[in-house]
Amino acid sequence: MLxxxxxxxxxxxxxxxxxxxxxxxxxxxxxxxxxGSEALVRxxxxxxxxxxxxxxxxxxxxxxxLLVECAGHRAIEEHxxxxxxxxxxxxxxxxxxxxxxxxxxxxxxxxxxxxxRIELLPGAIGGIDALSAAKVGGLDSVNYTGRKPxxxxxNTPGEQACDLDSISQATVIFQGSAREAARLYPKNANVAxxxxxxxxxxxxxxxxLIADPHSDENVHHFEARGAFGRxxxxxxxxxxxxxxxxxxxxxxxxxxxxxxxxxxISI
Ligand SMILES: NC(=O)C1=CN([C@@H]2O[C@H](COP(=O)(O)OP(=O)(O)OC[C@H]3O[C@@H](n4cnc5c(N)ncnc54)[C@H](O)[C@@H]3O)[C@@H](O)[C@H]2O)C=CC1
Ligand SMILES: O=C([O-])CC(=O)C(=O)O
Numbered sequence: 001m002l003x004x005x006x007x008x009x010x011x012x013x014x015x016x017x018x019x020x021x022x023x024x025x026x027x028x029x030x031x032x033x034x035x036g037s038e039a040l041v042r043x044x045x046x047x048x049x050x051x052x053x054x055x056x057x058x059x060x061x062x063x064x065x066l067l068v069e070c071a072g073h074r075a076i077e078e079h080x081x082x083x084x085x086x087x088x089x090x091x092x093x094x095x096x097x098x099x100x101x102x103x104x105x106x107x108x109x110x111x112x113x114x115x116x117r118i119e120l121l122p123g124a125i126g127g128i129d130a131l132s133a134a135k136v137g138g139l140d141s142v143n144y145t146g147r148k149p150x151x152x153x154x155n156t157p158g159e160q161a162c163d164l165d166s167i168s169q170a171t172v173i174f175q176g177s178a179r180e181a182a183r184l185y186p187k188n189a190n191v192a193x194x195x196x197x198x199x200x201x202x203x204x205x206x207x208x209l210i211a212d213p214h215s216d217e218n219v220h221h222f223e224a225r226g227a228f229g230r231x232x233x234x235x236x237x238x239x240x241x242x243x244x245x246x247x248x249x250x251x252x253x254x255x256x257x258x259x260x261x262x263x264x265i266s267i
Contacts, residue, residue: 001024001025001026001027001262002025002026002027002065002066002258002261002262003027003029003063003064003065003066004026004027004028004029004064004065004066004067004068004258005028005029005030005031005032005058005062005064005066005067005068005083005088006028006030006031006032006052006067006068006070007031007032007067007068007069007070007071007075007079007080008032008033008034008069008070008071008072008075009031009033009041009044009045009054009070010070010071010242010243011240011242011243011246011251012070012093012240012243012246012250012251012254013031013070013071014044014045014242015240015242015248015251016028016068016070016251016254016255016258017031017045017048017052019251019252019255020255020258021048021049023259023262025259025262025263026258026259026262028052029052029053029062029064030052030053030054030055030058030059030062030064031045031052031053031054031055032055032056032057032058032071032079033054033055033056034056034071035056038054038055038056041054042054057079058079058082058083063088064088065089065261066088066089066090066091066258066261067079067080067083067088067089067090067091068090068091068093068254068257068258069090069091069092069093069094070093070094070250070254071094072094072186072187073094073096073097073100073186074097075094076092076094076097076098076103076107077097080092080107080118081106081107081110084107084110084111084113084114084116084118085110085113085114086114087114087115087116088114088116089116089117089118089119090111090116090117090118090119091118091119091121091254091257091258092118092119092120092121093121093123093190093250093253093254094186094190095120095121095123095190095193095194095197096181096182096183096185096186096189096190096192096193097182097186098120098182098193098197098202099178099179099182099183099193099202100183104197119257120194120197121253121254121257122194122253123190123191123194123247123249123250123253124190124191124218124220124235124237124246124247124249124250124253125191125194125195125220125222125233125235125249126233126235126249127222127231127233128194128195128198130231131195131198131199131222131224131231132198132199133228134199134224134226134227134228134231135198135199135200135226137226137227137228138226138227139199139200139224139225139226139227140225140226141200141206141223141224141225141226142195142196142199142200142204142205142206142222142223142224142225143205143206143208143222143223144178144191144192144195144205144206144207144208144220144221144222145207145208145209145210145219145220145221145222146188146189146191146192146207146208146209146210146218146219146220146221147170147209147210147212147215147218147219147220147221148188148209148210148211148212148215148218148219148239148244148245149211149212149213149215149216149217149218149239149244150164150165150167150211150212150213151164151244152188152211152218152239152244152245153173153188153209153211156184156185156187156188157173157174157184157185158173158174158185158209158211161173161174161211162211164211167211167213168213169213169214170210170211170212170213170214170215171210171211171212172208172209172210173209173210173211174207174208174209175206175207175208175209176206176207177202177203177204177205177206177207178192178193178195178196178202178203178205178206178207179193179196179202179203180207181193181207181209182202185209187245187246188209188245189207189209191220192205192207195222199224216239217236217237217238217239218236218237218238218239218247219234219235219236219237220233220234220235220237221233221234221235235249237249
């Protein structure tokens with residue numbers, strides 16, 4: 001059985017725990033919550049048969065097989081870097097955090113010192129295997145468009161780009177590099193960062209973000225060109241009820257990754 005610590009227990013975390021409840025090969029022992037939210041998280045987990053222990057930091061003597069981050073960009077600095085130094089393998093959902101200059105190198109150095117590994121999860125997007133394979137032959141361009149319902153852009157700089165409550169048609173709220181998208185939209189542009197880390201890099205991947213008042217889906221579309229040929233993918237994800245910014249596929253992506261570590265065959 002694999003012993004897991006989960007950082008963050010919001011929409012993704014609860015969804016993952018629900019799906020893992022009946023997997024005898026995976027056990028989430030600890031959930032690490034942000035300071036002051038422990039009681040709320042315990043309440044969220046009250047209906048679980050065997051709820052994980054809720055803490056605000058990993059105990060010094062804890063040795064989970066895997067740590068899975070599903071909290072947000074700040075959790076990388078706070079929890080992932082120290083866990084890597086301790087030799088704990090980490091799975092990261094908030095991939096956009098790696099847009100901060102120097103963080104990739106710091107993560108690599110921490111993992112090397114701890115003799116462990118970091119896995120960046122595909123989350124709400126697919127095709128990362130094909131894109132990173134295409135990179136081996138050389139990529140010429142990768143263009144990504146993220147289109148979400150207007151409500152998914154609340155409390156983001158999208159509010160300055162347009163009036164999200166009254167737009168009557170799909171409106172472009174951002175155009176630029178994946179690095180800038182991930183910095184400005186930490187809860188909405190992790191896919192942009194993931195595509196660029198798999199492909200042409202954070203500064204050469206072109207990103208367009210759209211608020212669409214007529215859509216109830218999170219639509220991720222990208223086109224890649226290179227020595228391999230051309231590749232286009234359009235993924236129409238259903239948002240989670242608990243968080244309209246986040247697609248349900250992100251939960252399934254975490255469960256798949258954990259299962260691949262625990263089960264005899266990985267796919
Ligand atoms: N790679 C991808 O495709 C996607 C990545 N994400 C990332 O996943 C993150 C979580 O998404 P949701 O669960 O939908 O958000 P959420 O807001 O529903 O839940 C996040 C939870 O983490 C907790 N948290 C925040 N900072 C923390 C910290 N430093 N330590 C411990 N707990 C902390 C919050 O209190 C909250 O309970 C997003 O912020 C985003 O960065 C989200 C969607 C897709
Ligand atoms: O869940 C999604 O659809 C994607 C998302 O929020 C992100 O890229 O950060």
